[in-house]
Every structure is written in structure tokens, then in C-alpha cells.
Amino acid sequence: xxxxxxxxxxxxxLLNQGVSMLxxxxxxxxxxxxxxxxxxxxxxxxxxxxDSKEDFGAKVIQHYVDPFIAQLTTHLRYSETDALDAxxxxxxxxxxxxxxxxxxGGCLLGNLMGEIGDTSLLCQQSLQTAVTxxxxxxxxxxxxxxxxGTVRVDKSAGEMADLLINAWQGGLLRAKIExxxxxxxxxxxxxxxxxxxxxxxxxx
Amino acid sequence: xxxxxxxxxxxxxLLNQGVSMLxxxxxxxxxxxxxxxxxxxxxxxxxxxxDSKEDFGAKVIQHYVDPFIAQLTTHLRYSETDALDAxxxxxxxxxxxxxxxxxxGGCLLGNLMGEIGDTSLLCQQSLQTAVTxxxxxxxxxxxxxxxxGTVRVDKSAGEMADLLINAWQGGLLRAKIExxxxxxxxxxxxxxxxxxxxxxxxxx
DNA sequence: GGAAATAATATGACCGGTTGTCTTATTTTG
DNA sequence: CAAAATAAGACAACCGGTCATATTATTTCC
Numbered sequence: 001x002x003x004x005x006x007x008x009x010x011x012x013x014l015l016n017q018g019v020s021m022l023x024x025x026x027x028x029x030x031x032x033x034x035x036x037x038x039x040x041x042x043x044x045x046x047x048x049x050x051d052s053k054e055d056f057g058a059k060v061i062q063h064y065v066d067p068f069i070a071q072l073t074t075h076l077r078y079s080e081t082d083a084l085d086a087x088x089x090x091x092x093x094x095x096x097x098x099x100x101x102x103x104x105g106g107c108l109l110g111n112l113m114g115e116i117g118d119t120s121l122l123c124q125q126s127l128q129t130a131v132t133x134x135x136x137x138x139x140x141x142x143x144x145x146x147x148x149g150t151v152r153v154d155k156s157a158g159e160m161a162d163l164l165i166n167a168w169q170g171g172l173l174r175a176k177i178e179x180x181x182x183x184x185x186x187x188x189x190x191x192x193x194x195x196x197x198x199x200x201x202x203x204x
Numbered sequence: 205x206x207x208x209x210x211x212x213x214x215x216x217x218l219l220n221q222g223v224s225m226l227x228x229x230x231x232x233x234x235x236x237x238x239x240x241x242x243x244x245x246x247x248x249x250x251x252x253x254x255d256s257k258e259d260f261g262a263k264v265i266q267h268y269v270d271p272f273i274a275q276l277t278t279h280l281r282y283s284e285t286d287a288l289d290a291x292x293x294x295x296x297x298x299x300x301x302x303x304x305x306x307x308x309g310g311c312l313l314g315n316l317m318g319e320i321g322d323t324s325l326l327c328q329q330s331l332q333t334a335v336t337x338x339x340x341x342x343x344x345x346x347x348x349x350x351x352x353g354t355v356r357v358d359k360s361a362g363e364m365a366d367l368l369i370n371a372w373q374g375g376l377l378r379a380k381i382e383x384x385x386x387x388x389x390x391x392x393x394x395x396x397x398x399x400x401x402x403x404x405x406x407x408x
Numbered sequence: 409g410g411a412a413a414t415a416a417t418a419t420g421a422c423c424g425g426t427t428g429t430c431t432t433a434t435t436t437t438g
Numbered sequence: 439c440a441a442a443a444t445a446a447g448a449c450a451a452c453c454g455g456t457c458a459t460a461t462t463a464t465t466t467c468c
Contacts, residue, residue: 024322024323025323026230026231026232026318026319026320026323027230027232027233028230028231028232028233028453029231029232029319029320029323031452031453031454032453032454032455033452033453033454042418042419042420043419043420043421043455044418044419044420044421044456044457045417045418045419046454046455047455047456048417048418052454052455053453053454053455103322104322105322106318106321110318110374110377111318111319112318113318113377113378113380113381114230114310114314114315114316114317114318114319114377114380115230115233115315115318115319116230116233117310117377117380117381118228118307118308118309118380118381119228119229119230119233124381127381128381128382131378131381155394155398159390159394162378162387162390162391163371163390163391163394163395165374165378166370166371166372166373166374166375166377166378166387166391167367167370167371167374168370168374169370169373169374169377170314170369170370170371170372170373170374171370173314173317173318173321173370173373174317174335174366174369174370176317176318176321176322177317177321177322177328177331177332177335178332183366183370186363186366186367187366187367187370190359190363190367191367194359195399199403211443235426235427235428236427236428236429237426237427237428246444246445246446247445247446247447248430248444248445248446248447249443249444249445249446250428250429251429251430252443252444252445256428256429257427257428257429
């Protein structure tokens with residue numbers, strides 16, 4: 001294994017561990033030592049990979065959101081006929097994952113927005129771009145669904161994407177303290193299954 | 205001033221300061237020393253008022269939510285004819301307050317749910333009861349609005365209360381990192397001004 | 409090609425500061 | 439004066455960050 005590849009592997013291990021620990025214990029609730037121990041990397045090496053804890057946090061945020069972007073992208077790609085269904089399937093997967101983890105953690109973006117959203121400028125910017133990336137992808141999916149006639153067109157896809165993300169975030173917080181997937185399930189049902197639907201003569 | 209009244213005053217000062225600092229800097233991001241200094245109470249005295257930092261956090265949560273309950277209750281009381289309007293006015297006030305604070309802090313409940321929602325059982329329970337109190341009050345307002353015919357009846361008031369709270373929480377997080385009241389305004393408009401409205405022949 | 413010199417990287421002890429908590433001492437009260 | 443409330447300060451543990459040193463890699467020279 002080449003030198004730079006090994007370095008990249010260590011970086012990745014730190015980021016992965018960072019995602020899981022920051023999500024569960026928060027930014028200030030997680031020490032660097034704790035993360036480094038978990039992946040067996042010496043303390044002194046940390047600053048070979050990242051400039052500071054704050055920089056690390058910002059990188060962890062980007063690392064966290066990548067798989068979600070990929071997952072949603074996949075769903076959207078292989079479901080050209082029914083984008084709304086693709087979105088629903090995607091969120092169903094998230095719910096399943098959440099249940100598997102006993103509702104721990106929730107969403108790193110939401111947690112960090114609340115904790116350090118206005119104390120760390122670096123992380124704030126990282127959170128902004130992460131959320132925007134996610135939002136824009138969701139918007140593109142909703143645009144497709146609009147074109148397919150499964151989603152109402154009298155509201156902009158962007159507006160609906162925002163609402164869905166916001167309600168999902170809030171639902172995740174509730175799910176976390178109630179230890180139940182009820183809140184997130186209901187939120188998806190209310191929006192994707194009702195509010196976003198086009199008005200037909202038979203509806204409601 | 206009686207002895208117990210003075211003690212109560214110190215307790216209150218600590219709780220008020222706790223609300224403001226925990227909201228802005230988070231639970232782990234705020235030290236007891238910092239809070240105590242701000243209200244000029246010696247460090248050694250802290251444990252005369254609270255059992256531990258965790259206990260303090262739980263009490264701060266309850267202390268935080270009280271004014272919101274009172275504020276919403278007032279709006280609902282003095283607006284027997286239009287409960288939906290009362291709810292809208294209430295949220296408008298919240299938006300104004302948020303703008304006045306330059307979008308800092310957000311909601312203590314949301315922030316702490318994310319940060320310590322599944323690491324501190326004590327705070328988790330406190331968060332649960334606080335959110336439930338708030339939700340139930342909002343639900344009662346929506347029931348009134350349903351009876352007044354301004355809110356659709358084919359969805360339960362509880363379901364809508366949950367959705368509103370969740371979307372509001374998410375919107376607050378977005379507002380915080382975008383430094384804009386857009387997200388929360390839009391969220392209120394989408395739900396109170398559209399989704400919750402009864403279906404009339406002229407709508408949409 | 410092999411040895412010596414040089415550069416680059418990895419590391420763990422250590423820094424000043426702060427954490428939450430507790431024991432001990434002082435002050436206040438009835 | 440006894441009892442209870444309050445304050446002081448010590449405590450060990452931990453924080454993020456630094457740095458001299460040890461290890462490894464690369465280049466230079468014969």
C-alpha cells in the first residue's frame with residue numbers, strides 16, 4: 001500500500017468514526033482522544049490530517065452527507081417512471097435504518113446545526129453547503145414527480161423540498177426522544193402522501 | 205427579603221442565564237463556571253440549588269418552555285372567534301423575536317434534543333414532557349379552529365400539531381445557519397396558510 | 409549497488425486551561 | 439449555641455493543541 005493511500009485510509013477512518021461519535025454525543029461532547037483511540041491513531045497524528053477540531057467537524061459534515069446524496073440519487077435514477085415513489089422508498093429506507101439503530105443519533109446535520117450552528121463559522125458554512133446539496137437533489141426529484149403528474153404543480157418543488165426536509169428534521173428529533181419511528185413516518189405520510197399530491201376530484 | 209425568596213431569586217437567575225447560554229452554546233459547550241460568573245454566584249454554591257449539571261439542564265428545559273406555553277395560551281384565550289388567526293399571530297411574534305436576535309440560538313428544545321437527546325436520560329424525559337405540553341396546547345388550538353371551520357377536519361388536530369412543530373423545528377435550524385427568517389416564514393405559510401385549510405370549491 | 413546523509417513523517421509526553429463534583433470551612437439563622 | 443445554608447477552594451479528569459524526538463523514507467555519494 002502506498003504511502004498516500006494509507007494516509008487516505010486513516011483520514012477516512014477518522015471521518016467515519018467522527019460521523020458516528022459526533023452524531024451520538026455531539027460536537028463538544030466528543031473529545032479528539034476518544035475518536036483517535038477508537039481507530040487506533042496516535043494523538044499527535046491528528047494534526048497531520050486536519051487543521052483543527054473545527055476543521056475536522058466541517059469535513060465530517062461533508063463526509064456524512066455524501067452517502068445520503070448517493071442513496072437518493074440512486075433511487076431517483078432507477079425510477080424514471082415514478083419519482084415520487086422513489087422518494088418515498090428512499091425515506092422508507094431511512095426509517096428502517098433509524099429503527100435498526102434504536103433511534104439513536106438522528107441526523108448529524110440537524111444536531112450540529114442546533115449545537116454549533118452559530119458558534120463555529122467554519123462548520124456553519126459546511127452545514128450550509130451540505131444542506132443545500134441535499135435540498136437541491138430532493139428538489140430535482142420533486143420536479144420530476146411534478147412532470148409525471150404525481151405531485152401538485154401549484155407549489156414550487158423547491159418550497160416542497162424545504163418543507164419536507166424541515167419536517168423530517170423535526171420529526172427525527174421527536175423520534176429520538178420518544179424512541180419511536182412514529183414521528184418520521186407520520187411526517188412522510190402527511191407530506192408525500194397527502195400535501196404534495198395534486199388535487200383531484202376524488203381526493204380528500 | 206426572606207431567606208427562601210432570595211434562594212428562589214438565585215435559582216431563577218441561574219435558570220434564566222442557563223436558558224440563554226445553553227441555547228446559544230449548547231449543553232457541553234457551556235460550563236457551570238460561565239453561568240455562575242454571569243449571575244455572580246460562587247461556584248461552591250451551585251449544588252445548593254441543583255443536584256448536578258444534568259439536573260440543572262432538565263430544570264432549564266422546563267423553565268424555558270413555560271413562557272411559550274403562557275404566550276400561546278394568551279393568544280388562544282383572547283381570540284375565541286378565530287383560533288387559527290391566534291396561532292398565526294403567535295408564530296409571527298416568534299419570527300419577530302427570532303429576527304431581533306439575529307437568528308441566534310433557535311429553540312432550546314430542538315437544540316438539546318439533538319445534542320443530548322439520547323445521552324442524558326434525565327434531560328430526555330424533561331424534553332419529552334416539555335414538547336408534549338407544547339404540542340397538546342397547540343393541538344387544543346387547532347381543535348378550536350376546526351370547530352370554527354377555518355381548519356380542515358379530515359386530519360386530526362394532533363397530527364397537524366405534530367407536523368407544525370416538526371416543520372417549525374427544522375425551519376428554525378435552517379434559519380439559524382442561513383441567518384434568514386425565510387425558512388420559518390415559509391413553513392408557517394405552507395402549513396397554516398395552505399395545508400391546514402379546509403378544502404373549498406375555490407381553493408387551489 | 410550499497411552506505412551515508414538528508415529530508416519527511418509519525419508519535420506520545422506535555423502544556424495551560426477548564427470541566428463537574430466534593431470536602432471542608434465559614435456564615436447566617438431560629 | 440446548635441443547626442442549617444452558603445461559600446471557598448481543592449480535586450482528579452479531561453480538553454484541544456504543541457513540540458522535541460524517534461522512526462521511516464528519500465536522496466546523494468562513492
